[in-house]
Amino acid sequence: MKPQPQKLPSIASPKASDPASINDLRVRHLRWMILARALDDRMCKLKAQNLVPGSVFTGRGQEAFSAAGGMLLRPGDVFAPLIRDQAGRLAFGETIIDVVRTCMGKRTSSMRGRDGNIHRGNIDLGLLPMISHLGAMVSVVVGMLMARRFQGKLVGNDLCVGMASIGDGGMNAGALHEAVNAAAVEKLPMVLLVANNQVAYSTFNDRTYACKDLVDRAAGYGFNGQSCDGTDAAACLAAIGDAVARARRGEGPQMVVATLLRLAGHGLHDPADYITPELKSRFGDCIQLDSNTLKIQGVLSEQDIERLWEDARTLISAAVEQAQTEPDPDPGQETWNAYAEPDLKKVRT
């Protein structure tokens, strides 16, 4: 059963090619951020109700950066998200119902209960189903872009883009280093989003890297690098927008490093009491900050913002209601077969 591309209901596609004003773009950005936060909140509640196997991993505090990445991509691009990318996934085209189904392990989900939570994806949409090993998805994006070049699809000055997410922890994985270097050698239109959320599970940056700033590595790899304040929605849109535009124009691989703070534990099981009040006081909540800014600038009213939350919760409740009626996987119906070839004894050219 192939995962089928599905349309997200109600919220207009942010990838439409209409010449949206900056304000429209920013409102759509906030909608994705709010939808992701509300969905993360609901998944936590479902976990408390014992309706979700495993843990729940949220993107709390990283929505502005993640949503900007997802919404600045378009159909035909590739996105390899990580565990904090609920917002980017939704903005790129993941459906709410598949998030709910996959987290509940439903047979109807894209992973059919064989895998769950943040490992979901839809390869047909270009949304890669991550494995847990940090850095591993980046070379897969490189391979997909190389394939498109072999197929003659990487020509002109409006290229498709491969985007991959990583964090301050994953930046130190060997796989990441190999993949990023290969992307640069091949001069591919790749955008690496680095969410520096200060802490790899419970280990702070002073024990994970020793360079002054992660963006300094961009030049070392042969990437164009830029930084942004990951709590500032407009700054995220501007930095990623510029990086994506450069990649599309054929300027090669781009790295965008956002400084922000993970506003939750590693997963729902983690109280994150290692995050000190002092550290917390240095970072705002991107959704609150953006809501305030849009109100002050007169783009949205308090009521408008409240409606965004209400709309998000309504969509999510409908998806949860639907998923709850759907079947769990049945061990008796499973094929228990890991191979695509039905019979190796018949493979003969």
Place this chain on the structure above:
Amino acid sequence: MTIAYLEAIRLALGESLDEDPRVFLYGQDIAGAFGGAFKVTKGIAERHQDRVLNSPISEDAMAGIAIGAALEGMRPVIEFQFADFATIAFNQFVNHAATIHWRTGRSCPFVARLPVGGTPGGGPFHSQMPESWLSHHPGLVVVAPATVADAYFMLKDAIACLDPVMFCEHKYLYYHLKADFDKTRAEHLPLGAAAIRRGGGDCTIISYSGMVHEALRAAEILSRDHDLDCEVIDLRCLRPLDTETILNSVARTGRVVVATESWPFGGVAAEVLALVSSEGFSHLDAPPRRLCALDTPIPFHPDLFAAHHPDAERIADVVLETMAF
């Protein structure tokens, strides 16, 4: 025409590039006139410059790139300089490539060419056999051709296979094994089938890769010196195993010796013995035996190396012990 095992691999690669625009080769030092550490891609790299690409020394990325390209409809063939370095790609193979079909329903067709096995002086890091740890993981196909014809046909079949194929090619056989080869007349078994290289009713000797040739030599010795008629099975495909051919043979002979160049613990030989013991127990006239490499890292000095893995004489000795049971 007489060709070497390595030339059969080169022929299969060249034809695959000629015939199928989805095929590309990616690996260290394989491009241009240099043509790879063992010269497998020499000649074809110059003919297909756009689809024979050098990679950085980045085995994890090589495997990840193969996965990504396969998902986009290509048929990547990645070359590892030595199978020993596939440990660096272990994660992409077993956690990523092997799980994609199960998790998503999509196939992930690529071939990883792994030069395996020992040569005198190769030492601990240029001699290993990776098939046991690769075949442990459901989702990977693991093959190990032992003949010139299989080197050609199995590589072409591996490229056609919808699953990720770990293609273990024995580097001692590269230039040492030569045979008459005519692809229109040579035997071409399906990828997942074992081959009976020599028929016999007294004892089944099961092997694969380079050790098949020692098993055949052992059968010759046993025939000449002891009037014993041994059946020699070349497993060819280690994952999945052709259990039918193994059990049918043991049903005929009642005795089995498995000979491999690999370490004994948790290996393919252990798997074959488990199969024979649990599903062929009623056929057995003697305890099934295995003969593997010694349980240490692979030694450097040619004399130590020669003593480290089985040879025909030692296989013949174990068969005689089995016959005497």
